[in-house]
Amino acid sequence: MDSIICHYNVLAVTQIYYPYLVSLLGSQSLIGVDVQWRVGKSELLPQARSQETVGRTNGSETSLQSVLSSSGRTRGGGVDVLNTGELQHGLDGWRSNNTGTSWGRDQSDVDRTTLTRTLVGNRVRSTKVGAPVTSSDWNQSQLGNDDGTSDGSGQLLGDLDTKTNVAVGVTNDNDDLHSGSLTSSGLLLNRQNLHDLVLETWNKLINDLVLLNWQGVEVDLLHGGDFLGLHESSKLGDWDPALLVILTSSASSWASSWTALSWCTGHDYKCVIDVGMLRGKPGTSLATSPNAVSTSPTNSYLDQYRPRTKSITKSTKTLKPFSTGDIKILLLENVNQTAIDIFGAQGYQVEFHKTSLGEEELIEKIKDVHAIGIRSKTKLTANVLKHAKNLLVIGCFCIGTNQVDLEYAAEAGIAVFNSPFSNSRSVAELVICEIIALSRQLGDRSMELHNGVWNKVSAKCWEIRGKTLGIVGYGHIGSQLSVLAEAFGMNVIYYDVLMIMALGTAKQVSSLNELLANSDFVTLHVPETPDTKNMISSPQLATMKDGAYLLNNARGTIVDIPALIDALKVGKLAGAALDVYPHEPAKNGPLFNNELNEWTSELQSLKNVILTPHIGGSTEEAQSAIGVEVGTALTSYINEGSSIGAVNFPEVSLRGLDLDQENVVRVLYIHQNVPGVLRTVNEILSSYNIEKQFSDSRGNIAYLMADISGVNVQEIKSLYEKLENTPYKIITRLLY
Numbered sequence: 001m002d003s004i005i006c007h008y009n010v011l012a013v014t015q016i017y018y019p020y021l022v023s024l025l026g027s028q029s030l031i032g033v034d035v036q037w038r039v040g041k042s043e044l045l046p047q048a049r050s051q052e053t054v055g056r057t058n059g060s061e062t063s064l065q066s067v068l069s070s071s072g073r074t075r076g077g078g079v080d081v082l083n084t085g086e087l088q089h090g091l092d093g094w095r096s097n098n099t100g101t102s103w104g105r106d107q108s109d110v111d112r113t114t115l116t117r118t119l120v121g122n123r124v125r126s127t128k129v130g131a132p133v134t135s136s137d138w139n140q141s142q143l144g145n146d147d148g149t150s151d152g153s154g155q156l157l158g159d160l161d162t163k164t165n166v167a168v169g170v171t172n173d174n175d176d177l178h179s180g181s182l183t184s185s186g187l188l189l190n191r192q193n194l195h196d197l198v199l200e201t202w203n204k205l206i207n208d209l210v211l212l213n214w215q216g217v218e219v220d221l222l223h224g225g226d227f228l229g230l231h232e233s234s235k236l237g238d239w240d241p242a243l244l245v246i247l248t249s250s251a252s253s254w255a256s257s258w259t260a261l262s263w264c265t266g267h268d269y270k271c272v273i274d275v276g277m278l279r280g281k282p283g284t285s286l287a288t289s290p291n292a293v294s295t296s297p298t299n300s301y302l303d304q305y306r307p308r309t310k311s312i313t314k315s316t317k318t319l320k321p322f323s324t325g326d327i328k329i330l331l332l333e334n335v336n337q338t339a340i341d342i343f344g345a346q347g348y349q350v351e352f353h354k355t356s357l358g359e360e361e362l363i364e365k366i367k368d369v370h371a372i373g374i375r376s377k378t379k380l381t382a383n384v385l386k387h388a389k390n391l392l393v394i395g396c397f398c399i400g401t402n403q404v405d406l407e408y409a410a411e412a413g414i415a416v417f418n419s420p421f422s423n424s425r426s427v428a429e430l431v432i433c434e435i436i437a438l439s440r441q442l443g444d445r446s447m448e449l450h451n452g453v454w455n456k457v458s459a460k461c462w463e464i465r466g467k468t469l470g471i472v473g474y475g476h477i478g479s480q481l482s483v484l485a486e487a488f489g490m491n492v493i494y495y496d497v498l499m500i501m502a503l504g505t506a507k508q509v510s511s512l513n514e515l516l517a518n519s520d521f522v523t524l525h526v527p528e529t530p531d532t533k534n535m536i537s538s539p540q541l542a543t544m545k546d547g548a549y550l551l552n553n554a555r556g557t558i559v560d561i562p563a564l565i566d567a568l569k570v571g572k573l574a575g576a577a578l579d580v581y582p583h584e585p586a587k588n589g590p591l592f593n594n595e596l597n598e599w600t601s602e603l604q605s606l607k608n609v610i611l612t613p614h615i616g617g618s619t620e621e622a623q624s625a626i627g628v629e630v631g632t633a634l635t636s637y638i639n640e641g642s643s644i645g646a647v648n649f650p651e652v653s654l655r656g657l658d659l660d661q662e663n664v665v666r667v668l669y670i671h672q673n674v675p676g677v678l679r680t681v682n683e684i685l686s687s688y689n690i691e692k693q694f695s696d697s698r699g700n701i702a703y704l705m706a707d708i709s710g711v712n713v714q715e716i717k718s719l720y721e722k723l724e725n726t727p728y729k730i731i732t733r734l735l736y
């Protein structure tokens with residue numbers, strides 16, 4: 001689900017005493033909305049007179065149409081509603097059946113049926129489309145609950161969840177949406193029982209929550225009340241809320257709000273984050289959950305990964321670095337726009353290149369940057385990194401980190417981040433595609449027909465159903481692939497150096513040879529390491545079944561390609577799919593030739609060999625998600641020092657500083673992991689109050705974070721110099 005808009009009549013509630021409870025899961029996921037309206041002491045709770053209807057309650061055609069047909073979406077204005085082409089089409093159909101000019105929930109069943117059918121055809125169902133529900137029918141139309149009717153009215157949220165270009169409006173009153181006041185389209189659920197929304201949508205992706213008045217104008221309720229929303233002692237189990245807002249006007253209502261919230265989620269809260277939800281600093285803490293990745297190729301889908309203009313984290317004090325000047329970031333290899341937006345919003349200087357850079361140019365460019373963002377092609381060797389005098393952090397906007405000398409980076413105090421799973425689904429889907437394409441010789445048939453040759457054959461073309469897929473490396477990609485392959489009726493076996501729980505009915509085998517000897521398709525999903533270099537060479541190919549297929553979407557060094565060419569030539573293997581190569585061009589163009597890899601033309605001449613240019617993770621979805629994930633990690637490291645998620649570095653973090661904390665300095669101190677360092681550092685810090693401190697080590701490197709208070713601005717320089725002059729220091733940073 002993409003967006004939720006809560007409409008209410010702001011005029012009415014000015015006399016009403018209301019607590020609002022809003023919480024978000026992950027960075028962009030709404031886990032709970034609970035709205036209680038109170039008049040004096042009598043509670044109207046919850047708003048269960050639910051009449052979920054598509055359209056407004058009694059409005060005119062124009063007004064609904066204006067909601068549905070407007071093409072724009074406001075950005076930065078807070079309403080992040082998406083276009084709904086299909087939905088609009090459905091509603092146009094509804095309109096054409098409608099002879100009147102005033103319709104909505106009071107419409108006849110003819111219209112309801114038409115609309116419902118069209119929406120259902122588009123996999124959107126609505127409860128009680130166009131049909132009024134009387135006040136005695138309060139419980140009948142809860143979102144997500146199947147009400148047992150045959151009119152397609154149940155499971156609304158479930159169905160909405162399958163769509164990616166639907167916005168949902170929720171109104172809590174009977175007032176009309178005013179004509180022309182919304183700038184985007186939406187499915188409107190009038191008088192929705194918001195409490196049910198809490199229960200039914202807690203694990204669904206919702207990008208936005210906006211409160212609008214009856215004119216469709218955003219209302220900043222959150223700044224209009226008495227806030228008791230900061231509460232840091234409670235717990236949220238495994239959940240990771242980005243935001244929790246409590247708006248109330250008295251301490252007593254705080255207590256009841258709290259109870260209601262705990263009750264509605266069934267959890268206590270670990271942290272209640274602040275009320276800056278609709279305003280605040282952009283580009284922080286965006287969703288990283290794999291569940292946040294849907295499959296739509298639409299722009300509206302991509303909107304969820306764009307940095308937002310609203311804060312979704314606790315408003316903590318924004319720190320600035322002492323002595324680094326402007327933060328400069330070098331982005332190579334066409335890193336996604338989502339990352340550029342995140343860095344831009346922080347005011348960093350971004351230099352962007354579409355391609356990778358050769359060593360010489362890279363050395364020149366890396367000299368004075370604080371951060372660099374790369375993908376799989378850019379080689380950050382020790383030789384390159386030793387020229388990077390200001391470099392604090394490296395972002396690999398991909399899964400693999402083999403292109404970086406991780407050890408050298410750590411010893412130079414440079415943290416490295418990657419995106420461990422944001423493109424796994426994309427790779428798994430490509431592999432499924434390749435399995436079918438190989439078994440049907442699809443590449444060859446297509447190539448022949450491109451050249452005018454009609455070659456209709458069935459010999460040696462197979463269904464994949466009932467065949468055995470052998471997965472080498474059952475990590476993020478391998479295990480996801482396992483599930484997809486089983487859905488196609490394949491038997492799955494896998495080999496991994498670790499004992500890993502099987503998904504579905506897959507079976508782990510105890511050796512690579514066992515896997516090779518029993519698989520019709522062998523697919524590789526291991527990282528590039530010394531152990532995996534030439535993991536598949538002549539002996540392994542000989543162990544494979546006659547007529548089997550080999551797929552490599554992992555790294556080019558894992559397969560001995562000359563040996564593979566031999567196995568294909570003698571007909572031992574029936575085909576192969578390769579996405580990765582020992583040497584790959586740094587940019588697009590006619591560069592895949594024998595100069596790059598000496599066997600290229602021989603490989604190109606073989607039948608039933610699918611060659612792709614390292615596109616396993618190259619989908620819009622994956623790249624957007626990676627941009628946000630790594631962009632956010634880098635920002636958080638630069639601005640706050642958090643190294644959580646670093647692949648080569650001790651993972652250390654401290655909670656943010658409160659907005660009103662004065663004279664506090666955050667010390668970030670990376671040092672060699674030897675005895676006595678902390679004593680030295682703490683002696684330097686001892687004239688201040690250490691508010692909090694955390695230190696961890698990994699191998700030869702240790703990282704200390706401390707917040708110290710009572711520091712005058714004038715003292716920061718001398719504090720910095722003292723820490724800089726300690727014997728085992730690698731990098732000192734002070735944020736204040």
Ligand SMILES: NC(=O)c1ccc[n+]([C@@H]2O[C@H](COP(=O)([O-])OP(=O)(O)OC[C@H]3O[C@@H](n4cnc5c(N)ncnc54)[C@H](O)[C@@H]3O)[C@@H](O)[C@H]2O)c1
Nearest residue numbers: 399400473474475476477496497525526527553554616617
């Ligand atoms: N083609 C592409 O565009 C593309 C996209 C993403 C990832 N990749 C490559 O795919 C690789 C795998 O990705 P992932 O996300 O599944 O990684 P992962 O770390 O989640 O899983 C790798 C698995 O391989 C296992 N493994 C490691 N060494 C092994 C060995 N010698 N023998 C057997 N198993 C071994 C690990 O235990 C782990 O379970 C990445 O390292 C990357 O190089 C390629």
Ligand SMILES: O=C(O)[C@H](O)COP(=O)(O)O
Nearest residue numbers: 375376377398399400617
């Ligand atoms: O490691 C990865 O994630 C893949 O190899 C994709 O790399 P790319 O971002 O360079 O396409």
